[in-house]
Amino acid sequence: MPESREHPDAVPAESREHTLTGARGALFVREWPHPRPRYTALVAHGYGEHSGRYAGVAGALVAHGASVFAPDHAGHGRSAGERVVVEDFEDVVADVHLVAGLARAAHPGLPLVLIGHSMGGLIAARYAQRHREELSALALSGPVIGAWELPGRLLALDEIPDTPISPAALSRDPAVGAAYAADPLVWHGPMKRPTVEAFARMLRTVDEGGDVGSLPVLWLHGDDDRLVPLPGSRVGVERLGGALTERVHAGARHEVFHETDRAETLAQLTAFLDGALGR
Template sequence: MAESREHTFAGVRGVNTVREWPHDRPRYVVILIHGYGEHIGRHEHVADRLVRHGAAVYGMDHVGHGKSEGDRALIEDFEDVVTDVRTVEERARRDHPGVPLVVIGHSMGGMIAARYAQLHGTGLAALVLSAPVIGEWEVVSTLLALDEIPGIPLDPAMLSRDPSVGAAAAAEPLVWHGPFKRPTLEAFTAALTTLAEGGTFGALPTLWVHGEDDPLVPLGPSRGGIDTVRGTDLSERIYPGGRHEGFNETNKDEVLDDVTSFIDRALTARARGVSEW
């Protein structure tokens, strides 16, 4: 795996930890945004692949996640997380001035990345959304309707057809294994509404990847959300049989090949000043 280092910064709601996978002469920079209840370390293999492809990679543990401060798995306002991602971007741009920047977000991180693109997309070279929470997510309204949110653990089989992925997540101490917290669910509701009303991605080259059989963030509702915010430059890859974590699926090499090929096309088009798709 590529070497990495950590640093911290004062986020909106506490001290956040950022992991950086450096590259001496990167062709592009990636801001990698993780999903709910996990941490950026679960995406180390993704960062490694991107570094070998020519990227410097930065990824933050969100407030309440991983090594960052805050009550576990508690996010009260996703706009604050977007602001923290902006701080990471500013650090990356100081480290690598003039280098094209790509944002990649998975699941909840895809929702955050989509909102980030609405606010700051003109400064990005490309956007990748992996199984994004976007559009309607029925689990949120279902849980909010209950008087008490049950502490039913996530079925690890939802993540990947590879059973070792779920087993590793279930044993990971930095992964949250408790119930959703009501303020976090309310924040999801507000964020999805904000996204739906926040406009499109314009001409930003965007790749949407999703498992066809994703039981956690179903394909259909996400498609509706994508159709609402998509700009003029959307590519999609839907993987038959794929579950929630495409980057950890049995065909993860194919998924990462698609991501890196898309980034190559986006960077080439950016250099030429034209769109190729």
């Protein structure tokens, strides 16, 4: 199996590996354990990437008192499935729920928080609609939610163009883009029509799926995010509701956890979790 490449500032953290039986076959899960955790955290990664790119986030959460669990979604990273094909995002939500069960079994009774980036933000939003009673907090980073125009534009074409994500769109830190470009577990090809269709369906589902009540929600976004523009996400975040905390980063691109001001972003995340968890 190829080695993953984490972003250059990744905080070293001991990790364990699990394999569960997900909706589409073998589901690979990374765990960054804490010897005496105060809470558990789930991390849902974005399109075309994998959980190993979140070692820095996991390191900050472990230092804050969490045990962290993060799956490679079906068709991504080290999990089973045709590369980057997601036929139904409800299956991916079910997989994340399976990982939540793993976390609860390891640490019964602890609060559970969910952090989703980009496509993972769409997954996390739907998870919160379906299972909000299980969550103590929800954090969304550059979430694909609301008025995201890309699926409609692509589906209007006879053929989806072979235009991979530009590494420069991720962060102002060139080392982040370089690590992404060299990572063999990242998908560097075009989007696939079944996945684009699934995105379009799930965007509608979340829009119509109701709010999340009083659940504490943190929304993090870069105001120079050209992959998932901020105004479109705002529409979805406002519909999702919850007790919202908004943090927009001036000049930041798509991956705020890997941006040049990532220490500030991680501090915002842990401060939000302190408030949500009553600590």
